[in-house]
Amino acid sequence: MSDGGPPTVVSIAERAGVSIASVSRVLNGVGARPETVRRVERAAAELGYVPNAVAQSLKGGRTKQLTFAMQDIGNPVYVAMVRQIQAVARAAGYRLLLHSTDAVIEDELAVVRSLGDRTSDGLILCPIRITPEHVEVLTAAAGPVVVIGSLPQGVPVDAVQADSVLGARLAVTHLVESGRRRIAFVNGPLDTVPGHNRRQGYLKALAEGGVVPDPSLERATSFGLGAGREALHDLLDAGTAPDAVFCANDQLALGAAQAAHERGLRIPEEMAVVGMDDSDLARACWPPLSSVDLGSEERGRTAARMLLERLSDTPDDRQDAAPEPGGPRPGAARRVTTAPRLVVRASSAAAPTADATAARGGVR
Amino acid sequence: MSDGGPPTVVSIAERAGVSIASVSRVLNGVGARPETVRRVERAAAELGYVPNAVAQSLKGGRTKQLTFAMQDIGNPVYVAMVRQIQAVARAAGYRLLLHSTDAVIEDELAVVRSLGDRTSDGLILCPIRITPEHVEVLTAAAGPVVVIGSLPQGVPVDAVQADSVLGARLAVTHLVESGRRRIAFVNGPLDTVPGHNRRQGYLKALAEGGVVPDPSLERATSFGLGAGREALHDLLDAGTAPDAVFCANDQLALGAAQAAHERGLRIPEEMAVVGMDDSDLARACWPPLSSVDLGSEERGRTAARMLLERLSDTPDDRQDAAPEPGGPRPGAARRVTTAPRLVVRASSAAAPTADATAARGGVR
DNA sequence: CTGAAAGCGCTAACAA
């Protein structure tokens, strides 16, 4: 009997009157007599056969699935990455598995470990912090991993990172050069890699521009949307009188811009605003937000490609003399850095000295 | 020999000096002698064993994976859904597979068909159009599907839909009641379900408010960001002199708001703007955008829950007298509709007759 | 309580 569940090679073989091996061959385009091909294809079509990918995976050792793990898909930066990764993956015949870790360290580690369950062939991980455990787990990963973010030298894992020090420097230098002097900095948590680096860039640019840094102009909170608004209100309430605010990402910048609007401050005349990431938000808001493109899309694309390369480097079997299971044995770990690019828009266009004589700031 | 690849039940069995059956039992918490448990657990730990999920799936017939397919993860509405779905899925021990179909019909259909490859246990599909092929494919789906969107009565598939007719009506009624009379409508494509329905709501609200509809105030383009800006510029260039614009989603609305700003029109005094979806964008921009919450998050959550219910209804085997393979046999297809909710913010707060005497529109 | 063995659906030797 054949029925009782979805069609399989067996049902097709019965119906076509051939062996399951012939079915498999025909289905995989291996040589067969035309007559056999015809009968198998016919039977498969009639039965509405779809190969069981799980069985194929068990046999082949590859699932044709990739995993992308980040903290929160709500952040536009990750959305941009997901898009690129998904595009690259699908073009190579891979599906994409998504993991939101909510920045819970334990979840991040679990995702790396879960490479061992062979559910996906490789992992793109976007951690916001790198702990010693991260290094440990990444080093022992059961399959190829590409990290989007900074990684210490020793770790034998590919990484694609943004140069956010330079990025922040570009933004702040731009503000200094357009005559701003009291440049506030609304940052995310300082104990994160991006938080730390962006601050370095900020300070460096101030130094280069001959502006004495004023600690009271700095705020470190979270990377979320509401934080920017609160931070700028706080800065204004504290009487720090900034004439510009540089924010560690676009979400913070939009929040800051809102606060400025609420205080009746004109952007950019009385308050210039510059964000980071150059997400869709920057283009969509008013006035359009100057921002530093840190190459989120490029990093996503590159990470996906690097991962696929690793996967094709590992032919099929893993029983040869590999010192450790999985991992990027062939060739040392690569470190790629994408170049930041400042995008100046209306939110920082005008010079502050013009003192409000400028028109409505129309752009069209 | 045991080595040559990742640890398996066999390697553990060898090391612990028991049979693979005992290993499996211990690992699954089935009864065993304390001594056996100890030895197996020790061996597993020493080997760093992680069960092969693919093999488990092949055996059990379930992958513990769910698929979510929408057109473009770049749209904030889908991001909101993904978040909810992911949360519900992970809580139930399921992983989430993501598919961007780019609104290509053929891809959408392929995703439904690919349920047959047993890669995921169920599918949440967010189609923007329903063609006869959709109906056909959905009816013959190899596993449970929940559609987010409208579905004809006959189709034996669960669906969670928004009441966008009512939603649009709420928005436009709000504009009429605040004294607007020349209410433009920037819509997406008319041959999509959302496009069609939102227009119905728009027209209905006008009729109820005693406003004669002016076809020259309508624009149907795409749902993308740039389209809204162009559409409003176009409306203004055409001399249609709208005093408000209702947009079929927030992205369009932000575009329209930009155009208004570019023309030096004050929002809301000279031009009220209302969007739809109440995405993060609405809260993030300036002035904050009035919008209709169509319950994207709720729909995502509900869809995920319904799918999980279907999955638990199907015990484990599928060889009983099911007329068709898979599909929602137990219990008829359900149709759930989420209620829309108008969120009034600054972009439509002031009355038009006040004629610009209002302050800067500060909110704080 | 434990071990031997069957089998999930598929691919790939190996023979014929």
Add this chain to the structure above:
DNA sequence: TTGTTAGCGCTTTCAG
């Protein structure tokens, strides 16, 4: 060219 058969790693009878 085709069929037979042996697994991929796991769970689950079925005996012992």
